[in-house]
Amino acid sequence: MTKFNSLGLSDPILKALDHMGFEETTPIQEQTIPLGMEGHDVIGQAQTGTGKTAAFGIPMIEKVDKQVRGVQGLVVAPTRELAIQVAEELNRLGKNAGVRALPIYGGSNMERQIRALKNNEIVVATPGRLLDHIRRKTIKLEQVHTAVLDEADEMLNMGFIDDIRDILKALPEERQTLLFSATMPKEIRDIATTLMNTPKEVKTKSKEMTVSNIDQYYVEIAEKHKFDALTRLLDLQSPDLAIVFGRTKRRVDEVADALQVRGFRAEGIHGDLTQGKRMSVLKKFKEGRVEILVATDVAARGLDISDVTHVYNFDIPQDPESYVHRIGRTGRAGRKGESISFVTPREKDQLNLIEKLTKKKVDKLRVPSYKEAQKGQQDVAVTKLVEKLNAEDINDYKQAASDLMDQYEGQDLVAAALKMLTVERQETPVRLSSVQPISTKNAKGGKSKRGGGQGRNNSYKGNQKKRPYNKNNNRNRNFNQKDKG
Ligand SMILES: Nc1ncnc2c1ncn2[C@@H]1O[C@H](COP(=O)(O)OP(=O)(O)OP(=O)(O)O)[C@@H](O)[C@H]1O
Numbered sequence: 425m426t427k428f429n430s431l432g433l434s435d436p437i438l439k440a441l442d443h444m445g446f447e448e449t450t451p452i453q454e455q456t457i458p459l460g461m462e463g464h465d466v467i468g469q470a471q472t473g474t475g476k477t478a479a480f481g482i483p484m485i486e487k488v489d490k491q492v493r494g495v496q497g498l499v500v501a502p503t504r505e506l507a508i509q510v511a512e513e514l515n516r517l518g519k520n521a522g523v524r525a526l527p528i529y530g531g532s533n534m535e536r537q538i539r540a541l542k543n544n545e546i547v548v549a550t551p552g553r554l555l556d557h558i559r560r561k562t563i564k565l566e567q568v569h570t571a572v573l574d575e576a577d578e579m580l581n582m583g584f585i586d587d588i589r590d591i592l593k594a595l596p597e598e599r600q601t602l603l604f605s606a607t608m609p610k611e612i613r614d615i616a617t618t619l620m621n622t623p624k625e626v627k628t629k630s631k632e633m634t635v636s637n638i639d640q641y642y643v644e645i646a647e648k649h650k651f652d653a654l655t656r657l658l659d660l661q662s663p664d665l666a667i668v669f670g671r672t673k674r675r676v677d678e679v680a681d682a683l684q685v686r687g688f689r690a691e692g693i694h695g696d697l698t699q700g701k702r703m704s705v706l707k708k709f710k711e712g713r714v715e716i717l718v719a720t721d722v723a724a725r726g727l728d729i730s731d732v733t734h735v736y737n738f739d740i741p742q743d744p745e746s747y748v749h750r751i752g753r754t755g756r757a758g759r760k761g762e763s764i765s766f767v768t769p770r771e772k773d774q775l776n777l778i779e780k781l782t783k784k785k786v787d788k789l790r791v792p793s794y795k796e797a798q799k800g801q802q803d804v805a806v807t808k809l810v811e812k813l814n815a816e817d818i819n820d821y822k823q824a825a826s827d828l829m830d831q832y833e834g835q836d837l838v839a840a841a842l843k844m845l846t847v848e849r850q851e852t853p854v855r856l857s858s859v860q861p862i863s864t865k866n867a868k869g870g871k872s873k874r875g876g877g878q879g880r881n882n883s884y885k886g887n888q889k890k891r892p893y894n895k896n897n898n899r900n901r902n903f904n905q906k907d908k909g
């Protein structure tokens with residue numbers, strides 16, 4: 425275990441880290457901060473939620489020269505909300521050093537961004553908007569000494585690679601380039617090294633690609649039964665906050681609407697929404713006013729919302745890397761999390777590919793019965809009642825209670841109270857548009873066979889309590905949406 429003060433960091437940074445509640449470095453921070461400070465190019469691969477942002481942010485901020493005017497550090501991230509989130513984290517880290525980070529992204533006012541650019545040493549940008557600024561010459565990049573690609577494998581993927589090449593060309597050749605992600609397929613790593621100067625590669629030691637504090641399950645289920653299975657699981661597991669991933673924008677809208685019909689506080693998010701709507705949905709989710717976020721893969725990467733306890737892959741992801749990022753929206757910074765993936769019989773090969781990539785077996789879970797789901801909601805009601813009893817002043821209700829006790833049996837009274845508190849969900853029929861199962865023939869890695877899932881039926885566990893390694897774990901923020909803006 426390494427303390428930050430053994431890494432030769434400046435006082436303002438140490439003070440900021442203390443303020444943020446960071447006590448010890450995470451493994452990726454321990455390994456890459458010194459390399460970054462020494463000026464090396466770095467490819468850093470570490471599991472989701474293990475602090476890669478600070479791993480590149482700390483050396484970047486340390487290197488800012490307050491005497492120099494203009495942008496000195498540049499971070500490129502795949503989505504608008506991720507750009508905002510990373511800028512927020514860098515601003516916290518840079519607060520005492522007087523270093524500021526500005527997010528620039530599509531869907532926001534360009535003129536205002538241009539004005540704000542003058543006062544920020546660091547820019548965190550989505551590729552599309554950054555290129556707009558570069559082409560219009562509204563951003564000066566001659567002073568950039570450090571460039572970071574966050575979610576680097578995504579940034580070097582087909583959709584973004586040309587933009588990234590153009591962006592890197594606009595930067596001084598004498599610069600440091602840092603690449604970070606939880607996944608780094610070999611072909612992408614090879615491309616990466618061509619853009620870098622003999623990079624040091626850091627990969628945290630763990631054999632598995634996913635964090636061990638996420639319990640991973642799958643249910644085998646026919647397409648037409650998925651929705652009822654989802655609502656039963658939600659009732660049984662009663663997540664604090666959950667993300668449900670669907671394959672398409674239309675699918676996301678349909679599942680979100682259907683969940684609302686069944687009485688869940690759910691909203692959908694995807695790239696077709698306006699920037700304002702995206703921001704407001706995610707704000708409500710972070711504040712807990714929306715409990716279930718239904719999302720396309722646009723929300724799969726980087727999103728850091730500490731209270732997400734469950735991730736449901738309503739549709740199994742197209743590629744195994746996406747699985748790693750999706751389930752990584754829970755179990756962050758040492759907290760516990762759970763993921764449940766819905767696998768139709770024809771998609772079992774896809775699950776096999778995922779297990780091969782992550783080097784982790786996904787356990788089979790039985791779909792709960794309607795009764796079990798109801799029991800789950802009853803347990804929630806019991807917990808609520810007991811919490812009230814223990815935590816709140818209920819004196820004002822005692823007279824009414826003893827009057828009732830004179831007329832009725834105590835057990836009947838409590839049972840009635842519990843029934844009032846319990847959500848009794850009607851399984852009203854819901855119709856979703858049909859989707860094609862994912863075929864491994866279309867996915868990378870070719871075909872593979874999967875052994876039968878016998879003997880992997882897991883029984884249901886109660887809600888686990890989360891144990892963060894961050895002493896200030898109440899920050900609940902940030903989001904991520906994949907787009908090119
Ligand atoms: N040393 C630390 N101690 C405590 N908390 C930390 C530490 N470093 C980072 N964190 C917190 O951990 C959370 C996850 O960090 P971060 O978002 O940087 O993860 P990541 O590795 O980039 O994950 P992803 O692969 O999903 O993008 C954040 O809330 C961050 O503030």
Ligand SMILES: [Mg+2]
Pocket residue numbers: 476477574726
């Ligand atoms: Mg990250």
